[in-house]
Amino acid sequence: MLSAIEAVLYTAGEAGIALGDLATTLGISSAAARQQLDVYAAALAGGDRGLTLRWSDDRVYLVTKPALVDTVRRYFAGPPTQGLSQAALEVLAIIAYQQPITRVEIDDVRGVQSAGALTTLASRQLVKEAGRKDAPGRPILYATTPFFLDYFGLTSLSALPPIDSVSAPSDIDLFDQTTEPDWAQGENHDATTN
Numbered sequence: 181m182l183s184a185i186e187a188v189l190y191t192a193g194e195a196g197i198a199l200g201d202l203a204t205t206l207g208i209s210s211a212a213a214r215q216q217l218d219v220y221a222a223a224l225a226g227g228d229r230g231l232t233l234r235w236s237d238d239r240v241y242l243v244t245k246p247a248l249v250d251t252v253r254r255y256f257a258g259p260p261t262q263g264l265s266q267a268a269l270e271v272l273a274i275i276a277y278q279q280p281i282t283r284v285e286i287d288d289v290r291g292v293q294s295a296g297a298l299t300t301l302a303s304r305q306l307v308k309e310a311g312r313k314d315a316p317g318r319p320i321l322y323a324t325t326p327f328f329l330d331y332f333g334l335t336s337l338s339a340l341p342p343i344d345s346v347s348a349p350s351d352i353d354l355f356d357q358t359t360e361p362d363w364a365q366g367e368n369h370d371a372t373t374n
Contacts, residue, residue, distance in 0.1 A: 181206070182220050189242035193295035195283070196241035264300070271297040272306060276328070276340060280310040280321035298322065306331060
């Protein structure tokens with residue numbers, strides 16, 4: 181049960197999860213879920229773990245232990261060690277074309293959870309919080325930053341290429357024998373000249 185709780189809390193990310201929703205997800209009562217959360221919190225506190233539980237009203241969050249805040253801050257303050265991942269690039273493109281947009285809306289477009297990619301983009305100052313949506317829960321809206329424009333050599337968001345001009349890879353039938361690719365014709369030509 182504790183591994184299921186950990187997986188759900190990890191997946192919930194910065195949004196956390198309401199106790200009732202966690203209980204429903206686990207198929208147990210709210211009282212049993214709270215009891216299991218107390219056991220999980222004790223396991224986190226007792227071991228050499230970097231995480232802890234934080235409650236706000238009836239929502240529970242999996243967060244970094246306060247004692248490790250400086251370590252995490254140093255990690256995010258350091259220079260980026262690598263380029264952006266495919267997931268981060270996808271999230272950045274969605275934000276650039278549909279801003280301001282919430283994390284849930286980004287997740288809906290991608291079909292997967294995007295909290296990690298958003299954290300990466302925010303730490304690299306490519307996206308920022310742009311207020312709150314006037315909707316239940318008042319979710320955070322995300323938008324690109326002036327650094328995003330500089331990073332990609334754009335003068336403004338209107339300089340982004342239109343979405344319909346971006347070409348997707350065409351469908352290629354690898355088993356179609358009626359046409360040969362250019363590279364195959366070159367090999368055949370070389371073979372026939374020998």
